Amino acid sequence: MIGHAERAARFAADDARAHWHDQALWWVRAKRDKAASAVPDWERLRGLASAIKAHTQSRLADYLEEFERNATAAGARVHWARDAEEHNAIVHRILADRGATRLVKSKSMLTEECHLNPYLEARGIEVVDTDLGERIVQLAHEPPSHIVLPAIHRKKEEIGELFHHKLGTAAGLSDPKVLTEAARGHLRERFMRAQAGLTGVNFAVAETGHVVVCTNEGNADMGTSLPPIHIACMGVEKLVPRLADLAVFLRLLARSATGQPTTTYTTHFLGPLRGGELHIVVVDNGRSRLLADETFRRALHCIRCGACMNTCPVFRRSGGYSYAYTIPGPIGSVLAPSVDPRAHASLPFASSLCGSCDDVCPVRIPLHDQLLARRRDAARAGLLSSGKRLGMRLAGMVLRSGFLYLLASRLGKLLGRALPRRILYGRWNVWGRQRELPPLPRESFRDLYRQHRSERRG
Amino acid sequence: MDSRSEILKRLRAAAPPPAPLPDPRSETVPYADPLAQLEAALQAVAAVPVRVAGVAALPEAVAAVVAQLGATRIASAVPGAAPGTVRPEELADPHELEGLDLAILPGEFGVAENGAIWVNAAALPHRGVFVVTQHLALVLPAREVVTDMHAAYARIAALPRSYGLFIAGPSKTADIEQALVIGAHGARSCTVFLVG
Numbered sequence: 001m002i003g004h005a006e007r008a009a010r011f012a013a014d015d016a017r018a019h020w021h022d023q024a025l026w027w028v029r030a031k032r033d034k035a036a037s038a039v040p041d042w043e044r045l046r047g048l049a050s051a052i053k054a055h056t057q058s059r060l061a062d063y064l065e066e067f068e069r070n071a072t073a074a075g076a077r078v079h080w081a082r083d084a085e086e087h088n089a090i091v092h093r094i095l096a097d098r099g100a101t102r103l104v105k106s107k108s109m110l111t112e113e114c115h116l117n118p119y120l121e122a123r124g125i126e127v128v129d130t131d132l133g134e135r136i137v138q139l140a141h142e143p144p145s146h147i148v149l150p151a152i153h154r155k156k157e158e159i160g161e162l163f164h165h166k167l168g169t170a171a172g173l174s175d176p177k178v179l180t181e182a183a184r185g186h187l188r189e190r191f192m193r194a195q196a197g198l199t200g201v202n203f204a205v206a207e208t209g210h211v212v213v214c215t216n217e218g219n220a221d222m223g224t225s226l227p228p229i230h231i232a233c234m235g236v237e238k239l240v241p242r243l244a245d246l247a248v249f250l251r252l253l254a255r256s257a258t259g260q261p262t263t264t265y266t267t268h269f270l271g272p273l274r275g276g277e278l279h280i281v282v283v284d285n286g287r288s289r290l291l292a293d294e295t296f297r298r299a300l301h302c303i304r305c306g307a308c309m310n311t312c313p314v315f316r317r318s319g320g321y322s323y324a325y326t327i328p329g330p331i332g333s334v335l336a337p338s339v340d341p342r343a344h345a346s347l348p349f350a351s352s353l354c355g356s357c358d359d360v361c362p363v364r365i366p367l368h369d370q371l372l373a374r375r376r377d378a379a380r381a382g383l384l385s386s387g388k389r390l391g392m393r394l395a396g397m398v399l400r401s402g403f404l405y406l407l408a409s410r411l412g413k414l415l416g417r418a419l420p421r422r423i424l425y426g427r428w429n430v431w432g433r434q435r436e437l438p439p440l441p442r443e444s445f446r447d448l449y450r451q452h453r454s455e456r457r458g
Numbered sequence: 459m460d461s462r463s464e465i466l467k468r469l470r471a472a473a474p475p476p477a478p479l480p481d482p483r484s485e486t487v488p489y490a491d492p493l494a495q496l497e498a499a500l501q502a503v504a505a506v507p508v509r510v511a512g513v514a515a516l517p518e519a520v521a522a523v524v525a526q527l528g529a530t531r532i533a534s535a536v537p538g539a540a541p542g543t544v545r546p547e548e549l550a551d552p553h554e555l556e557g558l559d560l561a562i563l564p565g566e567f568g569v570a571e572n573g574a575i576w577v578n579a580a581a582l583p584h585r586g587v588f589v590v591t592q593h594l595a596l597v598l599p600a601r602e603v604v605t606d607m608h609a610a611y612a613r614i615a616a617l618p619r620s621y622g623l624f625i626a627g628p629s630k631t632a633d634i635e636q637a638l639v640i641g642a643h644g645a646r647s648c649t650v651f652l653v654g
Contacts, residue, residue: 024636041485054477061469074619080462132642133633149633156635176637184643191643192553208619218589218629218644225586226552236469241479243615247607248482251571261502261572262607264630265589265644267623273552273585284465292472 003346003385005430008318012434022316024152029310031259032360039251048248050364053301056239057291063206063239064282070209075271076278084114087283091116091198091231092123094279100125100195100229106213106220107131108200109147109304110233110283113326128190130219132183139166145320147327148257148306153319187219197223201234201280202303203249207242210270211280214253214263221265228276232269236287237300249303252362256305290338295373299334301363308357308367314350323347330357334370337377345383348374409444416440484608492570492603493652499573503627504640505648509600512654513538520562520595523649527593529559535582536564536597539651547583555584561591565598565625565650567613571606574624575650576614588625594645596625600652 012018036042056063068078081087087110095103103125105111117127117138129138133150137143139162144150151159160173169182199220203212211232213220224230240246254260272278291297309315309329320328325336325344330351336344348371351357357367378384379392398404416424417440425432443451459467489495497507510519520540524532533555534542539562546555563582565575575596579585588594604610614622629644640646 027636040487044485048480048482051477051480052482054474055479058474058477060473061466064466064469080460080465082461082464086461130643131633132631136633149636151633152636156637159634176634177639179634180631180639180642184641187643188556192556210619216629217631217642219642221586221589221623222643225584225589236465242482244482244608244611247484247611251607258632261499262569262574262624262626264503264626264628265623266574266626267579268621270580270619270621282465284468288465288468288472291469291474294474297472297474 001343004318004322004324004350005346007322007324008314008350011319011322012317018317018319020155021153021319025310025316028149028258029307029360032256032307032310033259035255035259035261036360039255045248045252046362046364049252049303049362050298050301052240052245052248053363054298056241057237057297057300060236060239060291063241064236066206067204067209067239068282070207071204071211071270071280072209074209076209076280079279079281081281081283081285083285084283087114087233087281087285088116088119090281091233092120092125094229094231095120095125095196096123098196098229100227102126102128102190102193102195103198104128104130104190104194104196104219104223104227105134105198106200106215106223107134107150108198108233109326110200110235110285111198112143114283114285116233128187128194130187130190130217130223131215132180132217135183135187136162139163143321143326145328146306146309147304153321191222191226194223194227196227196229196231198231198233199224201232201238202253203246204234204239204280205241205243205246206239208270210243210268212246212266212268214250214266216258216260216264218265221267224269225273228273229279230269230272230276231279231281233281233283235283235285237302253303253305256307256360256362286339290335293338296334296338296370298365299331299370301365302331302335303363305362307360307362311356311360313352313354313356318350323350330367330371331365334365334367334374337374341378341381342383345378345381348372348378349388406446409446413440413444482608484606486571486606486608488605489570492605493600495570496568496573496603497652499570500568500627500650501573503573504630505573505627505650507650507652510651510653516597516651516653519651523595524560527560527647529593531557531559532562533558533560533587533591534562535587536562539595539597546587549584552584552586552590555587555590558587558591560593560595561587561645562595562597563588565596565602566617567602567604567610568598568650568652569605569607569610569624570603572626574607574610574626576610576622577625578617578620578622580620580622585621588623589629589644591645593647593649594625594628595649595651597651597653600654
């Protein structure tokens with residue numbers, strides 16, 4: 001089975017593009033650092049966010065009931081979906097019952113997870129993603145490669161080419177300003193003729209029944225203020241107890257995601273447009289199973305800021321598609337195996353375990369611990385490749401025995417110097433493809449330690 | 459069992475042990491000059507702050523912006539700011555807002571920390587006027603400034619529950635090679651008149 005490493009190798013084969021991708025994300029990461037360090041109580045906020053999530057999850061069912069009561073009182077209709085299929089069917093039924101065939105969507109990773117677009121398209125509904133990055137990948141018939149920057153893998157010249165073919169713009173355009181203007185015109189037209197708008201939900205508030213949606217472009221606001229029907233789709237974990245809790249999460253979200261102090265539009269929906277309808281679809285789709293798992297439940301704290309992927313040295317060099325899952329990067333590698341441990345068994349290994357993801361996570365998910373635990377689970381379930389299994393067994397044997405360890409290090413030193421490069425860096429050495437071994441020192445640590453001890457005694 | 463009951467039952471069965479709900483109040487020290495900080499924050503989110511001495515001086519300040527933008531189709535929800543040429547309350551259908559050059563709307567308060575201004579959009583004749591318009595102007599009494607988002611939600615909690623939003627500058631995107639472009643779907647500019 002093809003795993004992360006093989007897919008990453010395809011991405012990394014274009015060396016210039018891999019470096020460009022790395023730099024683009026590093027720039028976002030640097031902006032995040034600047035924004036975070038400008039907030040004096042940043043660490044306190046992270047602690048608060050984590051504690052609010054932990055509390056909410058301990059009483060999630062109660063809060064969902066409270067949310068439903070308040071949202072319903074304000075005129076919304078709340079629907080419940082056990083899984084992706086039920087979610088898609090609910091959305092389709094709302095549209096079909098009202099004869100709506102033209103839907104505009106703002107970003108929602110949940111609907112990506114549920115594969116809503118192909119479901120609706122197969123039933124004769126035109127679905128237009130309206131976030132610029134999402135529209136770009138939709139026109140290219142691709143899924144997003146990043147949860148906040150869906151088209152981060154595409155160069156402006158490629159987008160110009162795509163718009164030339166799909167939107168009829170002049171050939172050879174590459175100025176982001178010109179391309180954005182073209183998309184603005186194209187999408188305005190779609191907003192004007194849409195019969196319904198769908199959004200994700202960044203936060204839902206139990207005490208008031210609000211659903212909160214954050215965008216920079218205003219596409220969620222365009223899509224929900226022109227057509228009369230608004231469908232908001234949310235995972236059960238999006239809930240916070242009080243309005244006051246939003247302050248904590250909103251101070252963290254945009255700073256962690258893009259280094260901005262806040263998103264341009266932070267819209268608090270409560271009830272429908274005058275004469276319109278607001279439907280809120282509350283989705284489980286495996287979240288209750290994750291909640292029951294003591295080791296991994298904290299992954300449900302995730303607010304989808306993307307900071308962990310921007311900082312991850314593996315993600316930056318392997319691209320979002322190498323994960324082959326809706327949510328890529330460190331958090332995706334923790335989430336994916338709970339959906340299908342076999343299909344995603346290689347993802348927990350797509351990490352250097354450097355812990356940088358833990359450091360930037362605004363809700364303090366212990367990501368590298370969880371990745372390590374996922375590796376252990378994959379090994380116990382017998383899901384490792386035979387090569388990796390053999391390697392691990394050998395390494396285990398060598399590391400358990402003092403004698404074997406000494407022998408191996410001596411032998412390694414000897415062979416490292418004596419063997420020709422052709423053999424050392426042969427096909428079998430996957431680690432040697434992109435990097436050189438460091439020069440081996442004359443004396444090992446053990447030698448130095450011995451020498452030092454004897455000198456002191458002497 | 460219906461989906462609702464089943465999901466709630468699953469979540470109850472899966473619930474971790476009780477954990478306390480912390481007090482999320484701010485520990486941020488108030489700014490020495492909150493209004494100056496709000497102005498700086500507005501500039502950082504690509505909005506244009508304009509200080510106006512008092513309500514009497516507002517029409518002139520607005521007229522200057524109208525002239526600069528060359529706006530002819532103007533909707534004003536701020537009495538005394540400008541003579542609107544479009545009256546949104548008379549439009550039956552929000553689609554008729556398309557082609558609006560400038561919307562002038564009242565802000566409730568501004569957040570010094572991040573340049574976000576709270577707008578009670580439930581009071582507007584058409585919800586989406588702030589995003590359908592080509593340009594946006596917000597009018598805010600200069601004294602209505604809060605330190606940070608914690609103080610902002612204390613204010614919001616005291617208002618009647620409704621549909622509302624924070625607006626921080628004009629519509630923007632950086633989806634093409636991370637280049638910041640102002641004017642994605644919504645307003646291409648956001649002028650904030652700080653009055654008094």
